[in-house]
Structure formats: structure tokens, C-alpha cells
Amino acid sequence: MARTVLVTGGNRGIGLAIAQAFAAQGDRVAVTHRGSGAPEGLFGVQCDITDSAAVDAAFTTVEAELGPVEVLVANAGITDDTLLLRMSEDQFTRVLDTNLTGSFRCAKRASSKMLRAKWGRIIFISSVVGLYGGPGQVNYAASKAGLVGMARSITRELGSRNITANVVAPGFIETDMTAVLPEATQAEYKKAIPLGRMAKPEEVAGAVTWLASDSAGYISGAVIPVDGGLGMGH
Ligand code: NDP
Known part of the structure; x- marks a missing residue:
């Protein structure tokens, strides 16, 4: 059955x-x-997800064109890495405002319509850094760990209404976000990945479409790593 996905x-x-x-x-x-x-x-x-009014307007536009959002993939995110002692409060809150609060804004807006429809799928794109931490990434790790708590709380609040909330935690994926990392850092990561390589973005997509499918209807509050084994053994 075709769904409306944002x-x-x-x-x-x-x-x-x-x-x-x-x-x-x-x-x-x-x-x-x-x-x-x-x-x-x-x-x-x-839509800039740091702006609640813009989030509301974006959902209203999508609803008018495609129907109520049945599957939300809260994927938008940023990094702003630096060591803890150098990290300004602004750097911390800016990353939280996009990655965590931005996802909250979207999940809140989506869930009101999902409740009415008695069906919904919310998938947060977190990161292995949210599960295990990362040097220079106190802000990013906190924001991505927060998504796990958010998915599990949504599961407890809305699970009985046929709304699931899950987390996908990618490892090291070939995108603009990782292209800016120094070569030495990239090489270090690759050495630590049991599968011995970075992933293509398409390799993350399968886990997400599956979580939104009927076959994953009894899965909620789960964290699915897509990391080539990077987080194994933590
Ligand atoms: P990119 O940097 O390639 O893309 C980031 C996306 O987020 C862009 O579409 C960008 O929009 C959007 N975005 C950023 N800030 C905002 C905002 N305030 N409002 C709306 N949209 C915004 O990142 P990736 O594709 O690599 O990452 C996607 C997600 O996956 C992120 O949440 C990231 O943290 C996570 N992730 C990525 C990993 C990786 O190795 N690449 C590993 C683990 C997790 P615009 O084009 O307008 O800038």
C-alpha cells in the first residue's frame, strides 16, 4: 500500500x-x-527544521499535495565538531537545536495526524556516535543519543495507537558530511570497520524502508545499526 512519506x-x-x-x-x-x-x-x-513555524507550514503543504504524513524520516542533521574544552555553548545548542529539537518538532507535528489515522511510522536517523560517543563530538553525540530516548518515549506513549518509532544508527557513510573529514581521520575509521569500507547512502535506505513496512509493524523503540560492524564489541 502506497504511503505518504516525508x-x-x-x-x-x-x-x-x-x-x-x-x-x-x-x-x-x-x-x-x-x-x-x-x-x-x-x-x-x-523548511529549516530549527523554525517551528516553518515545520508546521511544510507539513501543511505536504498534506495538501500528498495527504497526511504517514511515515516520517527525521534525517536532517549537522555536525560542528571540536573538543569539549573549546566547544562554546552556542556550538552545543545549535547542534542540539537541529538534530534533536528539530526532530522533535517534526515528530510532534507528524504524530497528531498519525494519531487520527491510527497508523504511523517515525524513524529517526541517529548515529553510532550517539550510541558510543566520539571525540570532539559532545554536542553531536548528545543530540543523537537523545533521539533514542525520544523514540522509546514515543513508543511508550503512542505504541498502542499503531504508531511505531525507531532509530537507525549509521556508521561511516559516503556523503558531504564525511567528505570534509581529514584523510587521516577517514583512514582511521576505515581501519576500525570490520567490513573494511565506508557505506553508500543507499545501504542505509534499506533499513529505513523496512522499518516503515508492514513486516516491521511489531518493531518499536529499536535501534538498528547500519555500520559495517563498527560498533560491535562496545
Ligand atoms: P549531509 O550533510 O550530506 O546532509 C545533511 C542534510 O540535512 C541536508 O539535506 C541538509 O539540508 C539537512 N539539514 C541540515 N540542517 C538543516 C536544518 N536546520 N533544517 C533542515 N534541513 C537541514 O548529511 P548526511 O546525508 O551524511 O547525514 C544525514 C543524517 O545522517 C544526519 O542526521 C547525520 O547526522 C546522520 N549520519 C550521517 C553519517 C555519515 O557518515 N554521513 C553517519 C551517521 C549519521 P541542506 O542541503 O539545506 O543543507
């Missing part, structure tokens, strides 16, 4: 691969962007 930050990187995977299986897919426009074949809506 992927935040679906204009590039992992979000784009997820949006394309849903579109390929026949779903009605909308992506948010911050001004770049939507890739061909996807319905785009401009």
Missing part, C-alpha cells in the same frame, strides 16, 4: 537515498530542503 533533509546524502528508495516502491514522497530545491521526481518543500 524525509527531512531529503535533498542530498542519506536523506536523498532514503527518499528515492521510498519513491521506487511507489510511495508518495516529499523531501525538505533549505533552498536548494528538490531533486527531480521528488516533491520538495522548503
